[in-house]
Each structure stands twice: as C-alpha cells, then as structure tokens.
Amino acid sequence: LKGKTLVVGSLLTALVVGLAVAVSSASYAERKNQLAINRASDEAETLRQLETTIFNQQRAIRNYAMGIYSTPISTFELGRSGEVIASLRGNSSNVENMIDELADLDRRKNGFWRRASDPDPNEALILLRSGEADHIVDEMLTKTRQIAHAKRGYVLGLREQNTALHERIQLFFVLIILVALGLLGLLWTQILRSFRLEEVEEMFAAKSKEVDHQQLLIDELSHRVKNTLVTVQSLARQTITAAFKVHELTSAQIEAIEDAYKRFEKRLFALSMAHTLLTQKRWQGVDLREMTLATLSPLIDITRFDCSGPKVEISPNFAFSINLLFHELATNAIKYGALSCPEGYVNLEWEIKGDKLCIEWRECDGPPVVVPTRRGFGSKLIEKGAMREVRGKAQLSFDPDGLVCSIELPVSNKVKIE
C-alpha cells in the first residue's frame, strides 16, 4: 500500500513537471511571437511613414513636372526610407524581392533627381514631362503599399498564432488543475485507505493476540486440570496401597478392591478424555458423534458398534454427561452385556423428536439378558447421575434380546442442531 501511494505520488509529480514544461515552452513560443509582432508593428509604422514620404515625393515630382518649382525631396527623407528598406529584410522572400525592387526604384529615382538638378534644367524638365519620373514614383508607392500589405498579413498571422497559443496555454492550465485535483483526490483516498487498513490490521492483531492469550489460558488450565486428575488418581492408589499394608485381606478381597480401583481409574480417564476433547473445541460445544466415538473407541472395537443420527452439536455439560453415561454402558456391555461375547454388538441411534433429542443404546446378539437383582453404582450413574445436570432422562430396560438404554434430552440452549 505504501508502494501504491509512492507510485501515485511520483506519477503526480511527473505529470505536474511534464505539464509545467509544456506550459513554459508554450509561453516561450508565445513570448517569441509577441516580440516578432512588436517588431513587425514597428516596421509597419515605418512603412506607413515611408508611404507618406513617397506620396509627398510623388506630389513634388508632379508639381515639378507641371512646371512649378518646389523644394526637392530632402536627402534626409530618402536616407531614412533606405534604412526602413534595410530593416524590412528577412521576413519573407516575397517581401524581400519587393524591397529589392523598391530599392532599385529609389536608385533610379535618385539618378533621375540628379539629372533633374543638372545645370540645364530644360533637359530635366523634358524628362519629367515624359512622365518617367512620375511612373517611377507611382511604382514605388505601389511597391510600398504591397510591402505594407504583406507585413500586415504577416503580423496578422503571428497574432492569430499567438491567440491560438494563448488558448492552448489556458487549456493546459485547466488540464493541469483538473489532473492535479484528480490525482490529489486519488492520493488522499489512498492515504485514508491506508490509515483505515492500518486500523483494521491493528484490530486484527489485537484480536489474534487476545485469541492467542485465550488459547494459552485454556492450555494452562487444561494442564492444571490434568495434574489435579493425576493427583486424585495417585491419592486413590496410595489410599488402597496403605489399606493393603494395614489390613490382612484375602486374595479375593484384594482382587475386588483392585477391580474397583481399575473401574475408578477408567472413569477418571474417560472424564479426562472428555476434558481434552472439549479443550480442543475451546469449550464451545462438540459434535455428538465425535464425543461418542472418543468415549467408546478406547473401550470397544470400532467394528462392534454402529452409530447413526443427524449432526448435533452438544454443550460441554451435556458432553460430560454423555461421556460418563456411554462409558458406564460400554463397561457394562463388555462385562455382562452384548460385548461379552464375540457376536454381540451395540446399535446406537439418535434423532430429534419435537423439542427432544432421543438417543437409543441397544445391545444386540449378546447373551440373554437377566434383570439384575441389585443395582450397582454403574446403573445409578446411568439412570440418576449422568442426565440430571442437563435435565434429561435415561431409562434402562432389560429387554431379553439385549439391554436398551433410552435417553431423552430437551432441545434447549444446551444443544445445537444443524
């Protein structure tokens, strides 16, 4: 983005510099033209004076020719007209030719004048009367007028050129202003955008830092929970070991206690596993199928249970309940139920019925089911413990074909169905 701004900036600078160069060259041309116009105007003025002079000469010659003596044209006037002719050179070849012709006429006129001032005025008078001088002066006047006309045309051309140049310069200025304004606008939006982008980037950085921090806290908390669980495990183990040392127990008793300890340990591990899974999900809820598989796969071969149902996301509380419940059911199935023989399997299905999520655990192809005379801690956990917290119900039925556990859970804010 900074590069973009830089590019736009340098583009702007290059454009402004380019347009400034164009304008300055155009105004240089205009100034040059103006100088030419001024010079040509001066020349035109001189030409007008020349015209007057020649006209006067013409009059004088005519007067002379008519036999009236008058003052000869002063050499000063002739000299000046010579200067004018010299200054007119270099404009155009046409004008130059005309000037050459005018100079020639002047020379002829001067020669004539010299003859006219001869001691024998009669000869001069004859010459004058022949109309030659008159003709020469006429022609001079015509030439002078032609030159003046050419000059005027030249000046007019220059003036037109200058007007066009002036218009072009004005157009250039308008263009420069428009382009500069446009580019400034672009630059400004770029700057604004970069500021906004920086703001957004900062916001994202802060958010991701927050998320990282949150993850760190979750990891740390999880670590502490695991440490606490292992401490509890150790306390139970030490308590039992100490009891073994104090009391004299039969091997059957020891075995029963070890068995109970194992069951406790397994429950603890299941709880820990649920904790791990929920930590992975940042305690936002977990997919029911995922939780089921995570709970059952450490205990049961995956080929020995089928689970089917829609995608349901369950709350952390419900996840813990379902984890505990399935753990107990699986342990029971392995020990007494369908999974205690090689053919048996478990069918697990769930569906949404109105405002309830119904889960059914059905054991199939196992040994005949015997209704237990005494309910153990396992069935207590299943029927009373696990579901109470989430206001659900779990019902065990000792179907002769296989144990069935029906679970009902209100679909409230505790679960999310997709």
Add this chain to the structure above:
Amino acid sequence: MKILIVEDESLVALLIEDMLETLGHEPLGPVATVGESLTLIPECDMVILDVNLDGENSLEIADVLMESGKPFAFSSGYNSATIGEKYINVPLLSKPFGIEEVEQLFQNTLTN
C-alpha cells in the same frame, strides 16, 4: 531397568514409582530439578520426564537425552503439540495415565 523419575509433584511421583515397581522395574529418584536430573542420568536406563518442573522447563534435560540417545518419555498434562515441534517423536504419557500405558511404553522402547 533403572528408570529415573523427573517429577516435581510428590504424589504423582509416588504413583509412577508404584507403577514401575508393579511392572518389575527399579525407580530412580524422584528428582525435581534440572541439575539433579543431569547428575543421575548416567546411572539410569530410561527417563520419565515431566515437562514442567515447578516453573522450570525440563526441555533442557530432553535435549541432553536426545543428544546422548538415552530413551525417555514425557509425562505431561500438555499435549505433544504444546511441548514443541522438535519433540514430536518423543513418546508421551498423557496425564492421567494408567499402568497399561506405562507397560506399553516400555514394550515400545525395548522393541525400538
């Protein structure tokens, strides 16, 4: 086998000792500092290493063990990703763990 237990929580250390004895191994330690661990490493055949020793990071010990090629396993409440990319191949006893997992660990170590 002589197995060094590096663990700062005494109850957890007791549990591991108990498991090792049950499995017929000789527990060494437990020790709770990097210094003590480093002095005892030459005397043992294998190490069970807690990642966090009361705030002290035990990865220094892990580095020494990896260099010397002595078998060891982490015991931790952290998952292996949190411990570090470098130690991804080190076996992990994920707390809480049972005696079966410790037994499995020894079997794997011996076969390797």
